Amino acid sequence: MKNVLILLLFIVFSCSNDFNASSEKTETIVKGxxxxxxxNFPIKNFKIVLLRVWDDWSVVQYAPGSEVIDSVxxxxxxNYSIKFDFIKGERYAFEKQYYGNPYYTESMGNTDIIEGDxxxxxxxxWYPTVLKLNLNIHNNNYPAMRISSHILENNNSYFPTVDIFESEIDTIAYIGSKxxxxxQLNFHYSTGYSNEDYHYLLKEVTTDLQDTISLSYKIDCSTF
Known part of the structure; x- marks a missing residue:
């Protein structure tokens, strides 16, 4: 009986050591x-959110998962600074801010933080420039005609689209850009469900540092 008790204590002690090893923490700072x-000026009151990120289905119910470590x-x-306990073996990343923030951030990705450093x-x-589109629209017979915008240097940088439902209208639309x-502005609509039913007209624009750039277009949907 004594030997059994010693064995049980040894197992509990070993498991405790394994848990502590897997949860080893080191005070770490990320700042910038x-x-x-x-x-070319600093941005004040910008929200920085540091996440602990998992890609393993065994760790969270729905992969990938994340947990907020801190926000400042x-x-x-x-300038900002976050001090936190780095857990050995874990991965960290910044959360990209999409809503409630007027600025767009360049790719943030993984922080590749060195523990204890x-x-x-x-x-x-960057603060987006707004394109003010003065539109003269005709034959928009398959609404909605949608206007989208993306940066040619980065095809993943898309902005909220604008929908036009009227067949004949003079109107003003506002869309973001860098x-x-x-x-590239894309005026497009669909008459069906196949690629052949997708109709679009592309317009390229070179932006500058103006907050708003005014442009005028006559769009006849029957021509594309």
Whole structure:
């Protein structure tokens, strides 16, 4: 009986050591600056969210999963700092802010944080330029005609679309774009469900640092 008790204590102690090893924590810092890469000034009050990220289905019910470690806002100089307990074997990333934030950030990706170190991670962002589209639209007989915009240098940078439902109308539409960039406007509609039923008209625009750029287009949907 005594031998059994010693064996049980040994097993409990071993499991405890394994748990502590897998949960080893090291105080770590990630800090940096957020700036407008196009206008060359720091961005204050920008929200930084640090996540612990899992890709393993065995860790979370729905993969990938994440957990917020901490969030801070930049000061008047665009600086931020987060101190946290780095868990050995875990992966960390910044959460990209899509809503409630007027700035678009360049690709943030994994932070590749070195545990126990002061990790400098600067973030480039930019305030979008608005394209004011003065539109003269005809023969929009398969509504909605949709207007989309994306940066030619980065095909993943899309902005919210604008829908036009009227067949004949003079109207103004506003759509976001990146300053100092080549931007493609796509006027498109569908008459069915196949690729042949997809109709589009492309317009290229070169933007500058103006907050709003006014453009005029006559769009006849029967021609494309």
């Amino acid at each position: 600056n957020v700036s407008d890469i196009e206008r 806002r930049t000061d008047s100089y665009g 002061i990790n400098i991670r600067n973030i480039n962002a 300053p100092n960039s080549n931007v």
